[in-house]
Amino acid sequence: MAEPSDNFLMIIYNVLCLIVEVFYTIGKFWFLVFESYYKTFTTEERSVKGDIVLVTGAGHGIGRQIAVQYSELGATVVCWDINEQLNLDTVKLIKSKGKKAYGFTVDVTNREKVLEAGNKVLKDVGDVTILVNNAGIMPQHELLKHTENEIRTIFEVNVFAHFWMFEAFLPKMIANNKGHIVALSSMAGILGLRNLVPYCGSKFAVRGIQEALSEELRTSSKGESQIKFTTIYPYMVDTGLCKSMKIRFEKLMPAVEPESAAASIISAQRKGIEELSIPRHLIHLNRVFRVFPNKAGKVMADFLEAYVPSDK
């Protein structure tokens, strides 16, 4: 039987261990805070030469520009889009500059087709090292004016497709312990906005999926994961996706050109930045305002008169 003095020593030992662990955790926390800020300004963009980049929704807008710009940086680009002609145009554009691109007509909501095309990419092109889940749709009207089909399709394209893409390409990334998953969320994935209820829901979901998957891999028993994640929150990019957007000081917050949005997204991926809003300051502003009660934050929103009008 243990002596009372042994029990006492054991308690002291456990308390000391806990104190050391608490100090270690606090120290590590602050070290990583400063390291992250330091790296934001000093990290260089890593080369993507030799990478295989797959972009969904590569036929138009931001996706097309992402595909073109990655190819210019020396990556092999795999373009997926539901629209065969637009996708072909992107592939032709890339090839006309002497760069490498492959085109696949795929509806990313169709799990079977995604897995089929995914196998073909792995066999004919190679292991995808950078996956850009970009395809998205955005109907904009009051919640009760959305049809059932519209709501389902928003979630099929903007959310479920990400799972089918993971199913197709994540196992190889895990086996190689190498890869980067980029996802297009939206500022509508950070703020709830009128006329965009299902869209906001879908883009909030993208944010959660990216964060949860990243956490799952980080804490997996297979050792330190080298698979990286970058989630993008654009405000307004001039692609035609958003029919119109109202804001009081339009000249201060003009829509960004897709070329410029794509350049920021690629730069964030190459630097390993986990979250980026376009423009960059919006995500930080949101963090500041979220500290205050919701009602106070709404005063700012009312002052800016920012909203997406209904298209009906």
Ligand SMILES: NC(=O)c1ccc[n+]([C@@H]2O[C@H](COP(=O)([O-])OP(=O)(O)OC[C@H]3O[C@@H](n4cnc5c(N)ncnc54)[C@H](O)[C@@H]3O)[C@@H](O)[C@H]2O)c1
């Ligand atoms: N444009 C903006 O202002 C803005 C703002 C915030 C977030 N985003 C997000 O950025 C992403 C790209 O937006 P964009 O403005 O370039 O859009 P876009 O409409 O210009 O291009 C989207 C592309 O996705 C393709 N696509 C649609 N459904 C598909 C499907 N089922 N399977 C395969 N391809 C499909 C389309 O054919 C099109 O080529 C979207 O996820 C969007 O939600 C855009």
